[in-house]
Amino acid sequence: MIKVSHLSKIYTNADVKTVALDDVSFEITQGEFVSIMGPSGSGKSTLMHILGALDVPTSGDYLLDGQRIADLDDDQLADIRNKKIGFVFQAYNLLPRTTALKNIMVPMMYGGVDKKERIKRAEKYLKMVGLENRIYHTPNQLSGGQQQRVAIARALTMNPNVILADEPTGNIASSQAAEIMRILDELNQQGHTIVIITHEQEVAAYTKRVVHLRDGRIIDNHINGKRRRY
Ligand SMILES: Nc1ncnc2c1ncn2[C@@H]1O[C@H](COP(=O)(O)OP(=O)(O)OP(=O)(O)O)[C@@H](O)[C@H]1O
Ligand SMILES: [Mg+2]
Structure with a gap:
């Protein structure tokens, strides 16, 4: 479902070239639960933005x-991002001063889902992440873990083929991090393909495969022997 071949990314800023990704190739098949690990600056977020x-x-x-992303125009790309990919970011990226319910409805508004269905799905996914009692809370009235759960619910509403999560537990306490990972694990068991970027071993331990990056290159790509909980 995801296939990257000989991917390189070079940033050029004021004549300074930074090689963020250097000849990266791998595949992810439908239903996999993969983590991408590596030290700061190894190219994880760059890779996630490309994926x-x-x-x-x-x-x-x-x-x-099977679709070559480079061949698509801006409208087609926007459509793919809306319908095929669910994003979860370290900083949640929720709209401030906007309720959990409305935040969750944003992708569905872009995706042309009618209002009745939008509300139905928003309520369903808020319930799934255990926030049915926080529907009208705005982000500043929610804890970090709760905000991230709203972001996960938002990522699910268009039923994406793949969920991409960049350090989804990076800003939250470990007790809440475990809850986020439990939800992602459950989604994977329901058949969602999940790619999660992390530099925490405890987070990677939930996934079934680990891809290690260093200096923009894959240095290891292995099946997780034992799935461990924290
Ligand atoms: N827009 C940019 N312009 C120039 N260089 C960039 C840009 N974005 C990232 N880089 C550089 O590319 C490299 C990879 O960055 P990236 O954000 O992918 O790392 P990361 O693995 O996600 O790190 P972290 O764990 O700190 O989030 C770094 O050396 C970074 O400085
Ligand atoms: Mg990053």
Whole structure:
């Protein structure tokens, strides 16, 4: 479902070139639960932005469901991001001063889902993440873990093929982090493909495969022997 071949990304700022990704190739099949690990600056977020069709590689190929992302125009890319990919960010990226319910409805508004269905799905997913009693809370009235759960609910509403999560537990306490990972694990068991970026071993331990990056290169790509809980 995800296939990247010889992907490179070079940023050029004021004549300074930074090689963020250097000849990266791998595949992720439907239903996998993969973590991408690596130290700060190793290219994890850069890779996630490319997988999420938010950025393009300098060279190399990215196929999502057999579609070459580089061939698509802006409208087609927006459509893919809306319908095929669910994003979860470290900083939640919720709209401030906007209720959990309305935040969750944003992708469905872009996706042309009618109002009745929007409310139905928003309530369903808020319940799934255990926030049915926080529907009208705004982000500043929610804890970090609760905000991230709203973001997960938002990522699910368009029933995406793949959920991309960049450090989803990076800003939250470990007790809440365990709850976030439990939800992602459950979603994976329901068949969602999940790619999670982390530099925490405890988080990677939930996933079935670990891809290790260092200096923009894959240095290891292995099946997790034992799935461990924390
Ligand atoms: N827009 C940009 N312009 C120039 N260089 C960039 C840009 N974005 C990232 N980089 C550089 O590319 C490299 C990879 O960055 P990236 O954000 O992908 O790392 P990361 O693995 O996500 O790190 P972290 O764990 O700190 O989030 C870094 O050296 C970074 O400085
Ligand atoms: Mg990053």
